[in-house]
Amino acid sequence: MKKILLSCSAIIVAVLLASCGSNNTVATSNAGDIKKEDLYEKMKETAGPSVLQKLIISEVLTAKYGDDVSDKKVTKEFDTQKKQYGEQFPELLKNSNYTEASYKEVIKMNLLIEAAIKANTKLTDADYNKAWETYLPKMTVQHILVADEATAKDLITKINAGEDFGTLAKANSLDTGSKEDGGKLPEFDHTTPYDPIFIEASAKLKDGEVTQEPVNGANGYHIIKMIKNPGKGELKDHKAELEASIIQSKVTDENYVHSVLSKILKDAKIKIEDEDLKNVMDEFLKTDSSATSSSATTSSSNAATSSSK
The missing domain is CATH 3.10.50.40 (Chitinase A; domain 3)
Known part of the structure; x- marks a missing residue:
């Protein structure tokens, strides 16, 4: 199943950099010191737009839907996946450059997006009937x-x-x-x-x-x-399961997710102070007509990456 995933490693680096505090020196050697602002500028050139975009999305979604995504819920999903993959799970994490902690951050982001989709989707009878066909x-x-x-x-x-x-x-x-x-x-x-x-x-x-x-x-x-095997039964008795199934199908629809995120991010009144990074949210914040041209130059993978299970 595809899901939008937060790139944890990049965000962790950014957070660590921001937490260096009053100590302006990141590293020292016989050749000289590397200052925090020097590292920031170099990182900004290569990964700045994508990292900032992901950080903003994470912060906005956490502020709106964080109460629905508890640590207990994240751990439950992590344990479910771990059991599904069995002994292969640690190797799969390693090959994907994740630790258990960083992968839990990925799961948390997925659950935040799922909560956002659910809160911004009104289901119709047609939606339920279509889902019932394959239930x-x-x-x-x-x-x-x-x-x-x-x-x-x-x-x-x-x-x-x-x-x-x-x-x-x-x-x-x-x-x-x-x-x-x-x-x-x-x-x-x-x-x-x-x-x-x-x-x-x-x-x-x-x-x-x-x-x-x-x-x-x-x-x-x-x-x-x-x-x-409890049997299929009748639609009216399975509304909750059908709703969950429909929401999951929406989560896998990249265009639908993008439209929901755009609405949420526009309401968040985002202002970027760094002049070099001022356009990183354009694909979400511009009007439909201008976003079309923006998306030609700004890949949606800057905000997220996709993964299949």
Whole structure:
């Protein structure tokens, strides 16, 4: 799922620079001193516009929606992703140049943007009806992931003969994030960033049922056992889940996010004192006609970057 992400490392550098206090010297050597203003000017030339833009967006959204994005909520989302990726998670963070702390800042920014979208979006009956067409309830399953179809078929035979699914998962599954829990996965639905083939196969199962043919997914062959599938039910009983799904689809729409941010930022009465950086918010603050020409020279990636899960 795409989400707008704050570039934490750049912001942290900027904040540290601003916090140097009255000590004007950043570094010393036999060759001389490097002053804070010298570093500021050099950083401004290379990363100044994008860093300032991100800082402003962060400050404005935190002021308006920070009460809706608690540390507890950020940690919960972090732990959910950590469990989904299992043992691969630390390596994924490292390869993306994140620490746990900096990635939590990314999550916080995403949640702030989500809160902004929710607060500025009025949903219609048409929105709910469209979302209902693809809606699936939250399901809980166990699964076993193996590398080849023959192994998967052999395990299905053993399960049908009465062998314990959880025991077989612990002994055979390649999914290190779930195997020790007997293959049990966290509750998920159609919005969860799982393989669509896996989600579709799961949705067809009733409670207690096991797939009778291996499910050929992106990472191998799955055997799936349904623990709880509440069924689709009626739209009126799932308004909250549908609203969450619709808002998530809005979050992935870069043009829609840009329009919401523009409205919020215009209301924030932003004034930039540094003459060299005075135009960094133009793509958000100008009128529609002038913003079109501005966007040709100012990439929206200055404000944010996109990531897929």
